[in-house]
Amino acid sequence: MKSILLFALAFLLLSTAPVTSVAAIVVPVATTTEPDPAKVKTAMDEFNNLSRKEKRARVKEVKKEIKAYKTAKKAGKEADTDTLLLVILAILLPPLAVYLYEGEINNRFWISLILTLLGWLPGIIYALVVILGQH
Numbered sequence: 001m002k003s004i005l006l007f008a009l010a011f012l013l014l015s016t017a018p019v020t021s022v023a024a025i026v027v028p029v030a031t032t033t034e035p036d037p038a039k040v041k042t043a044m045d046e047f048n049n050l051s052r053k054e055k056r057a058r059v060k061e062v063k064k065e066i067k068a069y070k071t072a073k074k075a076g077k078e079a080d081t082d083t084l085l086l087v088i089l090a091i092l093l094p095p096l097a098v099y100l101y102e103g104e105i106n107n108r109f110w111i112s113l114i115l116t117l118l119g120w121l122p123g124i125i126y127a128l129v130v131i132l133g134q135h
Contacts, residue, residue: 095109098126
């Protein structure tokens, strides 16, 4: 999340400043690692060989783990730097700030988008309430 937020902020700052050369724009991009295709195939074969009941049990376990991760992420206090960057982003692009804070596209994101389209100031106010309201 930090890298996305920093990239968006750097893009906004660099897009407003005149640039004389392309070499002046150096933004570190997070590298993604692809899983080993052989390991993925092995895991899929193992999963496909399970009975229907075992497959359901595994899927339920994974869903529980994902839900627990999301609740732990929302319950944990974010760093002050994250909050500060989200406030700055809420002033510039309110729906993006709400999306990054929530981690998913949900009702709060859509409300923020509609308010921003209806008027910039209501969108900013709503985004700030979402970001700062639960701390």
